[in-house]
Every structure is written in C-alpha cells, then in structure tokens.
Amino acid sequence: xxxxxxxxxxxxxxxxxxxxxxxxxxxxxxxxxxxxxxxxxxxxxxxxxxxxxxxxxxxxxxxxxxxxxxxxxxxxxxxxxxxxxxxxxxxxxxxxxxxxxxxxxxxxxxxxxxxxxxxxxxxxxxxxxxxxxxxxxxxxxxxxxxxxxxxxxxxxxxxxxxxxxxxxxxxxxxxxx
Amino acid sequence: xxxxxxxxxxxxxxxxxxxxxxxxxxxxxxxxxxxxxxxxxxxxxxxxxxxxxxxxxxxxxxxxxxxxxxxxxxxxxxxxxxxxxxxxxxxxxxxxxxxxxxxxxxxxxxxxxxxxxxxxxxxxxxxxxxxxxxxxxxxxxxxxxxx
Numbered sequence: 001x002x003x004x005x006x007x008x009x010x011x012x013x014x015x016x017x018x019x020x021x022x023x024x025x026x027x028x029x030x031x032x033x034x035x036x037x038x039x040x041x042x043x044x045x046x047x048x049x050x051x052x053x054x055x056x057x058x059x060x061x062x063x064x065x066x067x068x069x070x071x072x073x074x075x076x077x078x079x080x081x082x083x084x085x086x087x088x089x090x091x092x093x094x095x096x097x098x099x100x101x102x103x104x105x106x107x108x109x110x111x112x113x114x115x116x117x118x119x120x121x122x123x124x125x126x127x128x129x130x131x132x133x134x135x136x137x138x139x140x141x142x143x144x145x146x147x148x149x150x151x152x153x154x155x156x157x158x159x160x161x162x163x164x165x166x167x168x169x170x171x172x173x174x175x176x177x
Numbered sequence: 178x179x180x181x182x183x184x185x186x187x188x189x190x191x192x193x194x195x196x197x198x199x200x201x202x203x204x205x206x207x208x209x210x211x212x213x214x215x216x217x218x219x220x221x222x223x224x225x226x227x228x229x230x231x232x233x234x235x236x237x238x239x240x241x242x243x244x245x246x247x248x249x250x251x252x253x254x255x256x257x258x259x260x261x262x263x264x265x266x267x268x269x270x271x272x273x274x275x276x277x278x279x280x281x282x283x284x285x286x287x288x289x290x291x292x293x294x295x296x297x298x299x300x301x302x303x304x305x306x307x308x309x310x311x312x313x314x315x316x317x318x319x320x321x322x323x324x
Contacts, residue, residue: 018304019202019203020202020203021202021304021305021308022202022203022204023202023308023312024199025203025204025205026203026204027269027272029304030269031297031298031301031304032297032303032304035301035303039301047262050262050265050266051258051259051262052242053262053265053266054258054261054262054264054265055238055241055242055245055258056238057261057265057268058241058261059234059237059238059241060234060237061230061233061234061235061237061238062204062206062207062230062231062234063204063206064204064206064207064231065234065235065238068234068235068238068239069238069242072239072242077239080235080238080239081235084231084235087204088203088204088207088227088231090203091201091202091203091204091207091208092203092207092208092211092223092227094201094202094203095198095201095203095208095211095212096211096212096215096220096223098197098201099197099211099212099215099216102197102200102201109323111196111200112323113316113319113320113323114200114316115196115199115200116286116319116322116323117312117315117316117318117319118199118200118312118315119199119276119280119282119286120282120286120287120289120290120293120315121289121290121293121308121311121312121315122199122276123273123276123277123280123282123290123293124289124290124291124292124293124294124297124311125293125294125297125304126269126272126273126276127270127273127290127294127298128293128294128297128298128299129269129298130266130267130268130269130270130271130272130273131270131294131298131299132298133262133265133266133269134263134266134267134270136262136266137259137262137263137265137266138263138266139259142263143259143260143263144263146260146263146264146267147263147264147266147267147270148267149264149267150263150264150265150266150267150268150270150271151267151268151270151271151274152267152271153267153271154267154268154270154271154272154274154275155271155274155275155278161268164264164267164268165261165264165265165268166261167264168260168261168263168264168265169257169258169260169261169264170257170260171260172256172257172258172259172260172261172263173253173256173257173260175256176260177256177259177260177263
C-alpha cells in the first residue's frame with residue numbers, strides 16, 4: 001500500500017470537499033464516494049466498495065465508519081484517520097456554529113421550510129445510495145433476492161439490521177449470493 | 178441513553194436537536210455529539226464528544242477490517258461478504274422506503290425525491306451540481322407553499 005503524503009492529501013481534500021454535501025447523513029454520499037473512489041480515482045473496484053460498506057455496517061458505531069474503511073483501503077490506517085476527519089470535520093464545524101442560529105429560529109417558519117425542502121432531497125439521495133450499492137453488490141439473482149429481502153425487512157419490521165446482515169452472510173455461505 | 182439513563186436531556190430537547198441535525202449536512206450522530214458537547218462545555222466539549230463518538234468506532238472497524246483482510250482470500254469469507262453486501266444494499270433501500278412512508282410527503286416532494294434519485298443514482302451526475310439545482314428549487318417551492 002502506498003501511504004505517501006500526496007495520497008493522504010488527495011483523500012483528505014476529496015472527502016472534505018464532500019462533507020458539506022451530506023444532506024441526510026453519510027448514507028446520502030455513497031453514490032458520490034463511489035463515483036470518486038471507483039470511477040474517477042480507480043482506488044478500488046465496485047464490488048470492493050460494496051464489501052467495505054457491508055463491513056462498516058457490521059461494526060458498531062455511526063454509519064460514517066464506511067468513510068474510515070474507504071480511507072483504510074486506499075492508504076491503510078493513516079488513510080482511515082485522514083478520511084474520517086476530512087469527512088466529518090467541515091460538517092462538524094458548521095454544526096457547531098449553526099447551533100445557535102438554529103436555536104434562535106426554533107419556532108421560525110424558515111426552519112420548517114428548510115426541513116420540508118431538504119427531507120425529499122435526502123430521501124432521493126439515500127435511495128440513490130441503495131441503488132448504487134445494489135448495482136455494485138448484486139452479481140447474481142440470489143444476491144438480488146437478498147437485497148430485496150433486506151429492503152423489505154427494514155421497511156416493514158423493526159428487526160435490528162445486524163441480524164439481517166448475519167442471516168444474509170449465512171445465505172451467502174450457503175451459496176445463495 | 179442520554180435521555181433515559183443519564184437524564185442529561187428531556188425528550189423534547191432531544192427531538193429538537195435531532196430536528197436540527199436533519200437540516201445540517203454530515204453524519205447525524207456526529208453532528209448531535211458536536212451540539213451536545215457544545216451545549217454543556219463549549220468548544221472543548223464538542224471536540225471531546227467528537228473524539229469519543231469517532232475514535233473508538235474507528236479502532237473497532239479497523240480491527241474488523243484487518244481480520245477481514247486476513248481471511249478475504251478464503252472462499253467462505255468471500256461468499257459471506259457477498260451475501261452481507263447484497264443485504265446491506267437492501268438495508269439502505271429499505272431505509273429510503275421507511276423515510277418516505279414515515280413522512281407522508283405531498284406529491285411535489287415525491288417528484289423531487291424521484292428527480293434527485295434519477296440524477297444521482299441512475300445518471301450518476303456529480304452531487305454538487307444536482308444539489309446546486311435541487312436545494313434552492315426545493316426551498317423556493319416550500320417557501321411559496323408556506324405563504
């Protein structure tokens with residue numbers, strides 16, 4: 001693995017420049033991360049991207065951990081830390097400074113407008129993330145069926161996602177994916 | 178945990194902070210910890226909360242990834258991760274469905290969500306350009322609707 005300073009810098013500015021576009025959280029950014037790390041930079045294959053996402057879901061912690069794994073894949077442990085700080089830093093700074101302004105407009109019409117305007121954008125982005133991951137992960141009819149089952153389980157029940165992933169991993173071992 | 182175990186916040190304060198996180202960019206859990214840290218201890222509190230919410234999970238995920246890298250070449254690990262990654266894609270699609278059902282959006286919001294999905298997911302347009310069009314448009318439409 002190449003852990004040169006240039007590479008770390010590249011990861012840092014790539015991820016930092018996306019930080020403020022994460023409307024609806026990190027899961028909204030997956031198509032853009034995929035576009036950058038697979039299509040533009042060629043740091044990994046589409047299937048490796050989907051595998052890293054699944055690994056991040058299996059680990060405890062915020063779903064931002066997928067960013068750490070993308071950085072790790074490109075530049076090892078330093079890459080993981082640079083990617084995490086770059087992806088979370090700018091948005092955290094904005095949160096810090098926006099908090100007081102937002103508290104002032106707690107009951108204001110503007111905040112209701114902002115929430116109503118951004119909610120559908122976030123839904124569209126999250127759906128695009130799911131579609132991007134499905135395209136990367138589903139290399140067989142069995143895998144596609146697992147994607148459909150996973151979606152149904154989350155949409156219709158309150159089951160903990162970790163059990164869905166564990167069941168799907170077993171199904172994979174059984175030869176379904 | 179914050180509300181029930183420690184009573185550091187009321188339910189209502191918690192709901193309000195979550196609402197704020199939803200209009201801010203970035204990981205919601207991370208933003209929430211920045212805000213809580215700031216509320217109690219200022220900038221130092223934010224920095225500590227940020228370290229707390231990120232550092233341990235990063236270490237945990239790196240241990241998992243290192244373990245995975247050491248077994249990745251075996252067929253059984255390859256099949257397991259193939260199954261898990263197929264289902265993980267489903268989890269995200271399920272989340273989008275759940276968000277849509279939960280918010281019972283009007284037709285204009287459904288159209289906007291569909292347009293954003295097609296542009297970013299299917300056409301793979303750069304996110305910055307899509308947001309530069311979609312966000313001001315959505316705010317303008319909702320502002321007019323609220324008048």
